[in-house]
Amino acid sequence: MEWCTVxxxxxxxxxxxxYRNLDDFQQEISDYLNRDFRLIMLDVxxxxxxxxxxxxxxxxxxxxxxxxxxxIATSEIKEDxxxxxxxxxxxxxxxxxxxxxxxxxxKFSNHPYLKPVREIDFPFSYPSSKELxxxxxxxxxxxxIEPGHFRFTCEGExxxxxxxxxxxxxxxIKKILLKYLKERQPLTKIFxxxxxxxxxxxxxxxxxxxxxxxxxxxIYPDKRDLAxxxxxxxxxxxxxxxxxLSAIANDVAYLSTSSFLQALxxxxxxxxxxxxxxxxxxxxxxxxxxxxxxxxxxxxxxRKNLLEIRDSFINICDDFFSNSMIVARLENTSILTKExxxxxxxxxxxxxxxxxxxxxxxxxxxxxxxxxxIYPYTIKNGDVYSRAFIRYIEVQQSIKFILEVxxxxxxxxxxxxxxxxxxxxxxxxxxxxxNMVEGFRGEITSFVMTDIDGNVSDINIIDxxxxxxxxxxxxxxxSAISDFPVTNKSFNLSYCGHDL
Amino acid sequence: MSSLFKxxxxxxxxxxxxxxxxxxxxxxxxxxxxxxxxxxDELEKKLVSICPVNAIKNKPLSIDLGKCIFCGACExxxxxxxxxxxxxxxxxGFKKDxxxxxxxxxENYFKKLDLEDKDKNIQKLFKKSxxxxxxxxxxxxxxxxxxxxxxxxxFDAARFGIDIVASPRHADAMLITGPITKNMKxxxxxxWEAIGEPKICIxxxxxxxxxxxxxxxxxxxxxxxxxxxxxxxIPGCPVHPLTxxxxxxxxxxxxxxxx
Numbered sequence: 231m232e233w234c235t236v237x238x239x240x241x242x243x244x245x246x247x248x249y250r251n252l253d254d255f256q257q258e259i260s261d262y263l264n265r266d267f268r269l270i271m272l273d274v275x276x277x278x279x280x281x282x283x284x285x286x287x288x289x290x291x292x293x294x295x296x297x298x299x300x301x302i303a304t305s306e307i308k309e310d311x312x313x314x315x316x317x318x319x320x321x322x323x324x325x326x327x328x329x330x331x332x333x334x335x336x337k338f339s340n341h342p343y344l345k346p347v348r349e350i351d352f353p354f355s356y357p358s359s360k361e362l363x364x365x366x367x368x369x370x371x372x373x374x375i376e377p378g379h380f381r382f383t384c385e386g387e388x389x390x391x392x393x394x395x396x397x398x399x400x401x402x403i404k405k406i407l408l409k410y411l412k413e414r415q416p417l418t419k420i421f422x423x424x425x426x427x428x429x430x431x432x433x434x435x436x437x438x439x440x441x442x443x444x445x446x447x448x449i450y451p452d453k454r455d456l457a458x459x460x461x462x463x464x465x466x467x468x469x470x471x472x473x474x475l476s477a478i479a480n481d482v483a484y485l486s487t488s489s490f491l492q493a494l495x496x497x498x499x500x501x502x503x504x505x506x507x508x509x510x511x512x513x514x515x516x517x518x519x520x521x522x523x524x525x526x527x528x529x530x531x532x533r534k535n536l537l538e539i540r541d542s543f544i545n546i547c548d549d550f551f552s553n554s555m556i557v558a559r560l561e562n563t564s565i566l567t568k569e570x571x572x573x574x575x576x577x578x579x580x581x582x583x584x585x586x587x588x589x590x591x592x593x594x595x596x597x598x599x600x601x602x603x604i605y606p607y608t609i610k611n612g613d614v615y616s617r618a619f620i621r622y623i624e625v626q627q628s629i630k631f632i633l634e635v636x637x638x639x640x641x642x643x644x645x646x647x648x649x650x651x652x653x654x655x656x657x658x659x660x661x662x663x664x665n666m667v668e669g670f671r672g673e674i675t676s677f678v679m680t681d682i683d684g685n686v687s688d689i690n691i692i693d694x695x696x697x698x699x700x701x702x703x704x705x706x707x708x709s710a711i712s713d714f715p716v717t718n719k720s721f722n723l724s725y726c727g728h729d730l
Numbered sequence: 731m732s733s734l735f736k737x738x739x740x741x742x743x744x745x746x747x748x749x750x751x752x753x754x755x756x757x758x759x760x761x762x763x764x765x766x767x768x769x770x771d772e773l774e775k776k777l778v779s780i781c782p783v784n785a786i787k788n789k790p791l792s793i794d795l796g797k798c799i800f801c802g803a804c805e806x807x808x809x810x811x812x813x814x815x816x817x818x819x820x821x822x823g824f825k826k827d828x829x830x831x832x833x834x835x836x837e838n839y840f841k842k843l844d845l846e847d848k849d850k851n852i853q854k855l856f857k858k859s860x861x862x863x864x865x866x867x868x869x870x871x872x873x874x875x876x877x878x879x880x881x882x883x884x885f886d887a888a889r890f891g892i893d894i895v896a897s898p899r900h901a902d903a904m905l906i907t908g909p910i911t912k913n914m915k916x917x918x919x920x921x922w923e924a925i926g927e928p929k930i931c932i933x934x935x936x937x938x939x940x941x942x943x944x945x946x947x948x949x950x951x952x953x954x955x956x957x958x959x960x961x962x963x964i965p966g967c968p969v970h971p972l973t974x975x976x977x978x979x980x981x982x983x984x985x986x987x988x989x
Contacts, residue, residue, distance in 0.1 A: 348913075350913045369914065369917045370865055370898075370917050370921055372896035372897065373878075373894075373896065374864045374866070374874050374877050374878040374894060375866065375874065376866045376869065376871055376874060377865075377866055377867065377914060377917065397913055398867075398868075398911065398913045398914050398917070399866075399868050399869075399908075399911060399913075399914075400868075400911055400912075400913055400949050401868050401909065401911055401944050401947050401949050401950070402947050402948055402949040403947075405947075405948070406944070406946050406947055409946070416779060416780055416782070418780055418781075418782050418801060418803040418807070419782035419943075422782040422783070422799055422801055422943045423782075423943050426870040426872070426937075426942075426943055426944075427870070428870060428871060429869070429870030429871045429872025429873070429874075429875070429968060430870075430871045430872065430875060432872070473875070486734065486737070486738065487737075489741075489882070489883050490737055490738075490741050492879070492882035492883060492884075493741060493744045493882065493883050493884055495879075496744075496879065496882065496884045500755070503754070503755055503757065503758055504755045504757055505757065506757065507757040507758050507759040507802060507815075508759065508800075509876070509968075509970070510872055510875075510968065512801070512967075513759075513800075513801040513802055513803070521806060541740075542737070542740055542741075545733060545736055545737045545740060546737045548733045549733035549734045549736075549737050552733070649806070649807060652780065652803075652807055724871065725871070726868070726869070726870050726871055
């Protein structure tokens with residue numbers, strides 16, 4: 231096999247990407263998937279120099295988490311050619327094939343269910359038996375959540391299958407983003423858009439975008455700035471994990487924990503507000519450096535508050551996870567087995583709760599995580615309890631990480647940038663780079679390519695939810711329909727990150 | 731069990747006592763203050779080019795809060811900037827054009843705003859009980875999180891009779907977050923139709939008011955907004971819970987001296 235080996239954040243020339251003919255390409259993807267690789271991207275390239283005929287250029291990226299490397303290759307498909315689908319054997323590919331069919335009009339010969347990903351009028355599958363009934367929920371839900379439609383096929387209380395229909399949040403972000411990048415719009419504008427891809431992961435997304443531009447423009451920020459980005463990312467993780475635990479407690483009607491955790495989340499995000507003026511850490515991370523530096527007062531307050539938050543958090547969760555009613559309600563609810571999780575290409579929380587140690591902070595380290603590593607914890611059971619408990623562990627881990635970074639907080643050594651860049655810098659020509667960061671849901675992957683003038687010619691952003699939505703369907707199989715709210719909260723997937 | 735008591739004791743009482751007088755940290759990016767009446771063409775060019783949402787206009791220098799995403803770029807990246815973002819969280823408009831502020835806008839501007847006489851009956855009806863149905867139509871989940879935070883133990887919007895309900899049949903108002911995507915058009919209209927009269931619409935956040943940073947998106951269907959009886963515009967990106975509560979409370983007729 232002659233696939234190009236690359237790593238997170240490293241820029242390579244486009245000419246290094248090998249071309250495989252279509253049969254070999256498909257065969258080699260399955261070979262890699264049989265080994266310890268997982269598919270993180272399958273897309274059609276939008277790159278003018280390379281193809282002038284009407285053939286479409288496919289590109290695939292696979293990740294090996296044990297060896298921290300990524301494999302990449304391209305292939306070509308003729309306009310009227312059918313692509314043999316791999317989805318039957320490797321379900322993790324299904325979502326990418328559906329996107330290819332929807333966005334690029336590629337035809338598949340034997341795809342099990344080629345439903346468009348972001349189109350809302352597509353009919354649902356109907357049960358064949360009269361013994362079964364269907365329940366439809368959404369797009370407007372009975373709470374303050376984003377829109378999506380869930381169609382349960384049930385036998386009495388038991389869910390036989392769950393079909394999820396998304397696309398209500400489709401704002402066409404990829405198109406706007408590419409336009410802004412091509413026009414070299416001010417970076418303030420691009421960051422504002424990036425931070426709104428998924429507003430709960432603003433920091434993860436702006437962290438990702440800063441890494442993309444810095445690696446393509448060969449900019450090395452100060453270690454202190456990297457440390458601050460790491461602290462912000464972990465603060466976001468702490469806040470959102472606490473919010474998720476609060477929602478889970480609310481759904482099993484344990485309201486004291488739910489209220490305590492809501493108040494605790496306010497304390498966490500108010501720390502972000504005190505530093506950058508936004509409770510979600512928006513408008514802070516920039517190219518070259520971040521908007522404001524930490525002064526001694528901020529560091530001291532942050533340390534003091536985090537110690538307090540840690541004590542309260544452990545106290546609240548001790549009560550929650552040791553309550554036998556809670557354990558009975560959450561344990562063995564909606565199980566996603568390790569085999570299924572691997573087959574479906576799960577990432578983030580649902581992978582870790584099913585025993586797969588997938589975490590780009592340690593598998594494909596970037597930024598400050600190269601100096602202060604974080605190792606993922608896993609639980610084998612894959613039930614709602616595991617997904618809740620893994621959050622409990624990760625919050626403590628993140629607090630420990632921040633305290634450690636603050637302890638050895640790097641001193642500013644380079645003063646190249648006093649303020650983040652506003653103008654788009656010169657980017658490497660005819661190059662590509664793959665970036666991964668770990669948001670609180672899981673890894674966010676991006677693929678960026680530049681043309682011979684150094685303009686961005688293609689960008690693809692993949693939210694962890696793209697991989698994980700199918701996991702929710704599978705976990706709900708054979709569960710009671712009344713388990714859905716708490717299962718949904720335990721996955722807490724993004725609608726807008728998926729719909730873009 | 732003992733850990734529950736311990737957690738309750740440690741939790742104490744965390745509600746913010748007065749929504750109006752609450753002071754957010756001075757780093758908070760809230761209501762902008764415009765220091766000069768107008769600026770030179772050169773500075774105008776700089777300000778306009780750096781603003782991600784075209785909220786700034788010159789002669790007189792003004793900011794449209796309905797577009798502003800409070801990123802602070804106009805303050806942080808321009809030397810001697812004529813714009814300062816204060817930590818004042820009270821801002822709203824009963825009409826869209828009330829959100830445009832200039833150097834003449836003083837501290838009492840929002841206190842003096844009032845509903846038109848024909849709309850005043852909603853204050854009689856809704857003051858003690860105001861039930862809201864949220865429709866997220868393309869929102870990034872930032873506004874949704876802040877909206878749900880408004881009902882947590884810290885901000886406690888329910889003390890003013892403001893509440894979120896699960897069904898439009900129980901609601902007095904529809905609250906839209908997000909720029910209204912084509913795919914959410916039908917669901918939004920049907921939610922509006924399911925609410926009984928009298929009903930009003932609230933636009934929450936810069937996306938809902940002016941499509942915000944998604945103004946160049948081709949996937950929006952904002953023409954349906956004209957069908958709704960919109961009475962309240964709450965700026966922010968995302969809206970701070972205190973901004974939401976103080977605005978809604980004013981809409982349904984609570985005075986500023988009431989907690």
